[in-house]
Structure formats: structure tokens, C-alpha cells
Amino acid sequence: MELPIDHFRLLGVSPTTDGETVLRTLQQRLDRAPDQGFTHDTLQARAQLLQASADLLSDEERRHSYERELTAIADTGEGAIAALEIPPSREVGGLLLLMEAGQAQEAFEAASRGLQPPQAPALGSSREADLTLLAGIACQAAATDYRNQRRYEASARTLQQGLQLLQRMGQLPEQRRQLEHQLKTLLPYRVLDLISRDLSALSARQEGIGLLEQLVQQRGGLEGDLDSDFPQAEFQPFFKQIRQFLTVQEQVDLFSRWGDAGSATADFLASFALTAAGFVQRKPERIQAAFQRLKAGGQAGTEVFLACQQLLLGQVDQAQAMFDAGADEALRQWAEEQSDDPLARLCAYCRDWLSREVLPGFRDIEADVDLEAWFADRDVQAYVEQQDRIRGRQTSPSPLASTPAPPATTSEELPAWPDFSFESAPEPDVLHSDDDDDLWDGPRWRLPALRLPEIPAIADLPRWALPAAGATVLVAALGGWLLLRPRPQTVQPLPVQPAEQSTAAAPEPAPEPPAPAFPLTSSDPSETQLQELLEAWLAAKAAVLAGQQPPVALTAVARSSQVTLLQRQEQANRNAGATETVNAKVESFNVRERTPRRIAAEVTLQYSDQRRSTTGAVLSQTASTTLTNTYVFGRDGDRWLLAGFKPS
Structure with a gap:
């Protein structure tokens, strides 16, 4: 037989190795014969082949002739x-050397x-036993090589071929168990390899x-x-990673099946996937299915999510009641900062x-939230019209249309919210009157005559705003799976916090001015004071995430919602x-908005981060980048605190 290898690689030396080194290498190879259980005949054949290569390469005349042959083969240019x-008689010994030279797949x-x-x-012969053992060892080595190259499917196919061969031979039960275990541990990598391929690779x-369903099943769900x-x-974390490669319909199908199984x-x-599919495809019946599934689950702490689904279905009165029942103190405080109008608050939360939480995390969804x-x-x-008829409300206006406009206030007291009304809506101070009947085309809820409240440019709020009474129940039910929620692809910067400064007239600057005192109680803080508050929060947050004592009390510079988010992030890292x-x-x-109770500033940050394991290995990192965010500061009593932020 022919071995696809030359004398240099068979012995394990380079073409520039001198004769003395060739002989030393030969002795080392002979002294390190494999001990996996090969017969004496195979080990003897291995030694004879090594000796033959060393004899040729240590003979100057024969070596030069052989090198000319290798050059001629390379010059043919025909591969x-x-x-x-x-x-x-030396076949098994040669294949053993081929595997030792790093050509395990060819040996297998x-x-x-x-x-x-x-x-x-012949059955039961020493040659059969040696070939079977070699096939098992070479199969395992080849699969490992493919895995190291991230060719996981090739690795799996090799293992499957090796298992079939050993099962047919009826030998090496321990070797078969090793191959089975290696194939099992390869399953997550195969899943990632296959589902990360282009959407056109359907099969x-x-x-x-x-394979993903097989993996979940063997885990017990x-x-x-x-x-x-x-x-x-x-x-x-693995599941969170692979979710990004699944389409919304694939997630709906998978999660619905697993949810139906208990x-x-x-x-x-599944409820979130159905909501995403319904919103992007403009299919409210899918959002209705999402609402029914989430509601039937009976999980405490999901009321605010149910409220958003009801809003999208046009059930505004029920949505507002559900939101009010489910929002905890931090979320209520956040909502009050967005608007004085309850419907505007609900719309702001739904958009956020x-x-x-809903639209990120699907391979085939790239959509802006446009209510x-x-x-x-x-x-x-x-x-919505059909549902109105079913509920027997054909003649009564929808809660959306009947919601009164927010009370008039001075422009100074309102945040600069983007207009969220329709082009054909009436003027801001009139929703509907007897004079605008010509705008209606059907039931009164229809949108040509509807003016939704203006929705604020929202500040950042807790990703999972669970009510205080229900949070423990939901977390206990879903465990660490709340960490699987999709995250925006852009890196979220650290929240801003204003730093307090004395309101007294500033004396001549000292060489080393004292650190500013917090909390900030100035009724009309300057940009410098607000920036100091922000920098104090950034420093405190960095210290907490690094496992250190913050230089300032967190509650002196930020509201409880922001402190809670930071504590959750630190706890997740610790876990x-x-x-x-x-x-x-x-x-x-730069301050962009200012009222007696609310200040919004546009801030440019130079930001970077890095997460490391206990061994010092880098888990993830964000290279230094420039971020522009809008930070919102709210006045609680006589104190100014960071309320939230969002990318500008």
C-alpha cells in the first residue's frame, strides 16, 4: 500500500535537519512507542519503517537523490x-505513523x-484487532482536529462513522463509550454551526x-x-447566543411546542416571539395569541407586559388598568416623568x-417601533373593529378615541416630546366634535379622527420592570431565563449623574478644590454641577462592577431604579x-431641557469595558468608542438625582 507521506514527515524532521539530528530523533521515536494496546508485530513494523526513513535521510548520497525526486514531484504542478x-505486512505500523504525523483522518x-x-x-486475528484499535483512536483524533478547526459537523460525521465501524466489529466497548461521549458533548456546537448558516441553507x-430540540429534550426541557x-x-448563555440566529417564526414554533409541553x-x-411577529407583520391576531398565552401562564409580574399587548389590540381602558396594577414604585416614578397623561405614559412604556425587549433577538427582524x-x-x-363588534361596542367610541386630551400646560413644564399624532388628526385641543364628522369613515374608533397623546422621548428604564410584590414569584418561576431577554446590539453607555456643588458664590479656585458634596440640592443646578453628579455616578458604577466600594453612596446620586439595575448587573457578573x-x-x-422638576442633557462619552473570569480570561469587551446619550435628572423633594438615560 501507499502512505500519503514522505520520509521527512514520517520521521518527524524538517528537510534542513542534519544526519546527526536524524539519528537522535529516530531514537526518541523508538523510545516513545504508543502504549494503547497494539500487538508486538505492529510496533515492530512501526520501528522498521522509522529505521528505514532514518537510514535514507542520514545517508548523504541517498538523501540528495530523494530530495531531487521530491522537487520533481512538486514541479509537476498537477497536485x-x-x-x-x-x-x-507493515500496513498497520505505517497507518500508526501516519496518525502520529497529524494525518488522523487519512489513517482512519x-x-x-x-x-x-x-x-x-481473518476474524480474531491480530491484524483485525490492531486495525480496529487504530480506527477507533484515529477517529477520535480526527474528530478532535475538526473540532479545533470549528468544523463541528465534520467532527460529528467522523465520530458517527467510527461508532458504526466499532459496533459492526463488536469490539472496544470502552472506545465506543468515549466516542459516544465526545459526540454528545459536540451537540451544542453542531447546533450553533448549523443554525448560524445563511437562511438559504434550509436543510x-x-x-x-x-438537533436543538434533541438537546433540550435530553436536558429535560x-x-x-x-x-x-x-x-x-x-x-x-449558549441558548441566548443561538436565539439570535433563529427567525421569529422558528422561535414561535419552538417555544410554542415547548410551552404546550409544560x-x-x-x-x-413564545408570547414575546408572537408579539414580535404580530407587530412586524401587522397581524394583531398574533398579538392576541401572545396575550392569551402569557395570561394563561398566570405568572405574577407580567401585568405590564400584558398591558402593552392590550394597548396594541386597542383595549386601552383595560391596558391602563393592567399597567396601573402591575407597575412597581420605580416604574410608576419613571412613567410620571414621561407625561401627566396616563395614556401617554402607557404608550411610552409600550414603545420602550x-x-x-421584544423586537431585538430575531434574525429576520430589523424594525423601528412606530406606534x-x-x-x-x-x-x-x-x-379592532371586528373585536368591537364581538364585544357589542359598535356604536361606542374606542377608549383610544375617547381618551381626553392631556390638560393644557405651559411649554416650559412639558418635555420636548416628538409629535405622535396622525396627519389627519384634528387640532391638539379637540379630539372630536359635531363639525368634523366628515373625517369619519366607519366606527368612531377609526384612526383618521384619532389623535394619540404625544409620546415622550423616554429615558432609560429597567429592562424588566416587575412589580415589587410579583418580582420574586416570577424570578423563581423563570430563574436565570430572564437573562435571555434580547439586548440592543449597540452598547448601552453608563447612566449620567449630576454632581452637587455648593450654591454659594464660588471663591477663588484653590489649587486642590474639595470634592463636591452629594446629594445635589441646588434648586437650579448649573451644567457643571450636573456634570459632576454624572461623573460621580459613573465612578460609583465602575467601582461596584469592579467589586470595590463606591466613592459615594449610590442613593445620593441616582434614583432607586438605576441603583437596582446596577445591583442586578453586578449580581449577574458575580453569579x-x-x-x-x-x-x-x-x-x-449640554443641557437641552430644563424645568423645575426635570432636566435633560445631551452628553458625549468616551466609553470602553471588559469582563474577565476569575482566571483572568477575557469573556467580552467593548473597544473604546464615542457614545452620545441623553441623560434625564429628576428632582425628588429637594434633591436632584439621575433618573435614566437613552441613546441620542
Whole structure:
């Protein structure tokens, strides 16, 4: 037979190695014979082949002649490679050397062929035993090589071929168990490999989804922990990663099946996937299905999510009642900062919920949250009209249309919110009168005569605004799966916090001025004071995430909602055994809005971060980048505190 290898690689030396080094290498190879259980004949054949290569390479005349042959083969330019002709009696020894030279796949394929008729050795012979052992070892080595190259499907196919061969031979039960275990641990990587492929690779992606279901099933469900090789602490980050490669319909199908099988986590995720699909496809019936699924789950703490779904279905009175019942103190405080109008607050939260929690995390969704376009869509209007008829409310206006306009206030007291009204809406101070009947085309709820309240440019709010009474119940039910919520792809900067400064007339600047005192109680703080408050919060947050004592009390510079978010982030890092280093430097600070109770500033930051494990390995990092955010400061009593932020 021919071995696809030359004398240099067989012995393990380079073409520039001198004769003395060749002989030393030969002795080292002979002294390190494999001990996996090969027979004496195979080890003797291995030694003879090594000796033959060393004899040729240490003889100057024979070596020069051989090198000329190798050069001639390379010069043909036809893809020819050097090969060594070995007698059949040394076949297994040659394949063993081929595997040792790093060509495990070739050794496995040759050993497999050698076990097939008509080359198959006699049953029970030493050659059969050695070829079978070599095939098992080479299969495992080849699969490892493919895995290191991130060719996970090739690795799996090699393992499957090796298992079939060993099962047919009925030998090496321990070797078979090792291959089975290696194939099992490869499953998550195969899933990621297949579903991350282009959407046009339908068969590969379907195979990946099938393997994902197999993986979840062998774990005992999303919440299961039956796989000791893939504990829940590792499975959840993996699942969060692969979700990004699944389309919205794939997620709807998967989570609905798992939810119907009894998984509370899957029910929760299915509701969000249905909401995303319904909003993007303008299919309110899918949002209705999402609402029913989430409501049937009976999980405490989901009321604010249900309220958003009801709003999208045009059930505004019910949505406002649900939101009021489910919002905790931090969320109520946030909502009050957005508007004095309850409907505007609900719309602001719904828009934020859709943009931050629902729409990210799907491979085929890239959509802006436009509530105006949603309610103006004919399919949405037709669905709401149909539901009105079902409920016997054909003649009464929809809660959306009957909601009174917010009371007039001075422009100084209102935040600069973007206009959210429709082009055909009446003037701001009139929703409907007897004089504008010509605008109506059908039931009174229809949108040509509807003016939604203006929705504020919202500040950042807690990603999962759970009511205080229900948060523990929901977290207990869903566990760490709340961490699987989709995140925006852009890096979120650190919140801004104003730094307090004395309101007295500033004396001549000292060489080393004292640190500003907090909380900030000035009734009309300057930009400098607000920037100092922001920098104090940034420094405190960086210290907490680094596992250090913050230089200032968190509650002296930020509202409880922001402190809670920071504590959750620090707890998540601690649970993962990670520490985080954050660097955020304020480059510019400009106040854009100012009222007696609310100040908004546009801030440019130089930002970077890095998460490391306990061993010092880098888990994730954000390179230094420039971010522009809007930070909102609210006045609680006589104190100014950071209330939230959002990207500008």
C-alpha cells in the first residue's frame, strides 16, 4: 500500500535537519512507542519503517537523490504528492505513523477500508484487532482536529462513522463509550454551526433546529438540568447566543411546542416571539395569541407586559388598568416623568418595551417601533373593529378615541416630546366634535379622527420592570431565563449623574478644590454641577462592577431604579464568576431641557469595558468608542438625582 507521506514527515524532521539530528530523533521515536494496546508485530513494523526513513535521510548520497525526486514531484504542478510504498505486512505500523504525523483522518479512512471486504483480515486475528484499535483512536483524533478547526459537523460525521465501524466489529466497548461521549458533548456546537448558516441553507438549518430540540429534550426541557456535561449555568448563555440566529417564526414554533409541553419559560418566550411577529407583520391576531398565552401562564409580574399587548389590540381602558396594577414604585416614578397623561405614559412604556425587549433577538427582524404606523394600518383597524363588534361596542367610541386630551400646560413644564399624532388628526385641543364628522369613515374608533397623546422621548428604564410584590414569584418561576431577554446590539453607555456643588458664590479656585458634596440640592443646578453628579455616578458604577466600594453612596446620586439595575448587573457578573472594568469619560455636557422638576442633557462619552473570569480570561469587551446619550435628572423633594438615560 501507499502512505500519503514522505520520509521527512514520517520521521518527524524538517528537510534542513542534519544526519546527526536524524539519528537522535529516530531514537526518541523508538523510545516513545504508543502504549494503547497494539500487538508486538505492529510496533515492530512501526520501528522498521522509522529505521528505514532514518537510514535514507542520514545517508548523504541517498538523501540528495530523494530530495531531487521530491522537487520533481512538486514541479509537476498537477497536485501530485509524495508517497511511500510499504509492504502489506507493515500496513498497520505505517497507518500508526501516519496518525502520529497529524494525518488522523487519512489513517482512519485507510483503517476503515482495511476492515472492509475483500481486504478484511481473518476474524480474531491480530491484524483485525490492531486495525480496529487504530480506527477507533484515529477517529477520535480526527474528530478532535475538526473540532479545533470549528468544523463541528465534520467532527460529528467522523465520530458517527467510527461508532458504526466499532459496533459492526463488536469490539472496544470502552472506545465506543468515549466516542459516544465526545459526540454528545459536540451537540451544542453542531447546533450553533448549523443554525448560524445563511437562511438559504434550509436543510442545514432544519437539521440544526432538530438537533436543538434533541438537546433540550435530553436536558429535560429548558428548565431541566439532567446533563451533567452541560449544566444550566452554561446552557443559558449558549441558548441566548443561538436565539439570535433563529427567525421569529422558528422561535414561535419552538417555544410554542415547548410551552404546550409544560415549560413556563417557553410559554414566556413564545408570547414575546408572537408579539414580535404580530407587530412586524401587522397581524394583531398574533398579538392576541401572545396575550392569551402569557395570561394563561398566570405568572405574577407580567401585568405590564400584558398591558402593552392590550394597548396594541386597542383595549386601552383595560391596558391602563393592567399597567396601573402591575407597575412597581420605580416604574410608576419613571412613567410620571414621561407625561401627566396616563395614556401617554402607557404608550411610552409600550414603545420602550417593544424596542428593548421584544423586537431585538430575531434574525429576520430589523424594525423601528412606530406606534402611529401600527394603529394606522388597515389590517389592525379591521381587527379592532371586528373585536368591537364581538364585544357589542359598535356604536361606542374606542377608549383610544375617547381618551381626553392631556390638560393644557405651559411649554416650559412639558418635555420636548416628538409629535405622535396622525396627519389627519384634528387640532391638539379637540379630539372630536359635531363639525368634523366628515373625517369619519366607519366606527368612531377609526384612526383618521384619532389623535394619540404625544409620546415622550423616554429615558432609560429597567429592562424588566416587575412589580415589587410579583418580582420574586416570577424570578423563581423563570430563574436565570430572564437573562435571555434580547439586548440592543449597540452598547448601552453608563447612566449620567449630576454632581452637587455648593450654591454659594464660588471663591477663588484653590489649587486642590474639595470634592463636591452629594446629594445635589441646588434648586437650579448649573451644567457643571450636573456634570459632576454624572461623573460621580459613573465612578460609583465602575467601582461596584469592579467589586470595590463606591466613592459615594449610590442613593445620593441616582434614583432607586438605576441603583437596582446596577445591583442586578453586578449580581449577574458575580453569579457568572466575572468582574467588569468600565471606563467612561465625559467629553461634552449640554443641557437641552430644563424645568423645575426635570432636566435633560445631551452628553458625549468616551466609553470602553471588559469582563474577565476569575482566571483572568477575557469573556467580552467593548473597544473604546464615542457614545452620545441623553441623560434625564429628576428632582425628588429637594434633591436632584439621575433618573435614566437613552441613546441620542
